[in-house]
Every structure is written in C-alpha cells, then in structure tokens.
Amino acid sequence: MSSIKITSNTSGEGMIKVAFATKDLENIDSHFGSAKQFAVYEISKSSINVCEIKKVTEKDTDKTVALLDDIDIVYFTNVGAIxxxxxxxSGIFTIKYKEVVSIEKEVQKLQDMLNTNPPPFIKKIIEKKVA
Structure with missing residues (x-):
C-alpha cells in the first residue's frame, strides 16, 4: 500500500481520525457522493495507523455520513452542497482537492502540522477529544 511507518500510540497525545475517499487506496481520487470506499487513518504526533477501509454499500448520502460518524476530517475530490x-x-471537517493527491503525502502533512503549529480547526478537534 505505502511506506508509512506504523507505530502504536500509548502516550495519550491528541489523535485525529481521518478518512480519504479513494478508488486505489493510494490517492485521494473520489467524489464524496460516488466514493465506494474510504481509507481511514489515525494520526498523532508520533504515530500513523491505518485503521480500516470503510466500504460504501449503497449510494445514500445519509448512510455515508453515518458511516463516517467517528471521523474528524474527510478528504475527497468534490462534494455536493447537501x-x-x-x-x-455532523461535526466532520471537510477538505476538497480538485486534483488527485497522494494519501501518504497528505497523512505526512497532517502529522507535520500536529508536530509544529496545527491550524485552529485541528486544535479544536484535539481539544474536543481530550475534554
């Protein structure tokens, strides 16, 4: 799949759970509404864990949103307004890329953000989980 180093997170540090709409499990390359699967990662300052692949069994926005109810951030190439x-x-932060982007690069970027100066929306996610 990729060369991401997987370690365990036992330090109690803030962790974010991220889903990527993907066709090939390597890239963010699917529209939210037509995505057949989401690759789910847990990311902290010291660890990156591939958790699961969430499969979309039917094209139903409400069911897909419910499938992602434990996700903090979801990435895709496009999404409809509704x-x-x-x-x-539902409390899920959305990030849209117009072009295909490597999941590995995005995961690394998120971890780098956690280790430097995370943007306010990521700080809010972590504070909500710790509280």
Missing amino acids: AAAKLIN
Whole structure:
C-alpha cells in the first residue's frame, strides 16, 4: 500500500481520525457522493495507523455520513452542497482537492502540522477529544 511507518500510540497525545475517499487506496481520487470506499487513518504526533477501509454499500448520502460518524476530517475530490452541509452538521471537517493527491503525502502533512503549529480547526478537534 505505502511506506508509512506504523507505530502504536500509548502516550495519550491528541489523535485525529481521518478518512480519504479513494478508488486505489493510494490517492485521494473520489467524489464524496460516488466514493465506494474510504481509507481511514489515525494520526498523532508520533504515530500513523491505518485503521480500516470503510466500504460504501449503497449510494445514500445519509448512510455515508453515518458511516463516517467517528471521523474528524474527510478528504475527497468534490462534494455536493447537501452532502457537505450534512458532514459539517455532523461535526466532520471537510477538505476538497480538485486534483488527485497522494494519501501518504497528505497523512505526512497532517502529522507535520500536529508536530509544529496545527491550524485552529485541528486544535479544536484535539481539544474536543481530550475534554
């Protein structure tokens, strides 16, 4: 799949759970509404864990949003307005890339952010989980 180093997270540090809409498990390359699967990662300052692949069994926005109910951030190449609103209302932060982006690069970027100066939305996610 990739060369991501997987370690365990026992230090109690803040962790974010991220889903990537993907066709090939290597890239962010799917529209939210037509995604057949999401690769799910847990990312902290010291660890990156591939958790699971969430499969979308039927094309239903509400069911797909419910499938991602434990996710903090979801990435995709596009999303419809109604689906975006449902994700945001469910407390899931959305990130859209117009071009295909490597999941590995994005995961590394997120971990680098956690280790330097995370943007306010990531700080908020971590604070919510610790509280």
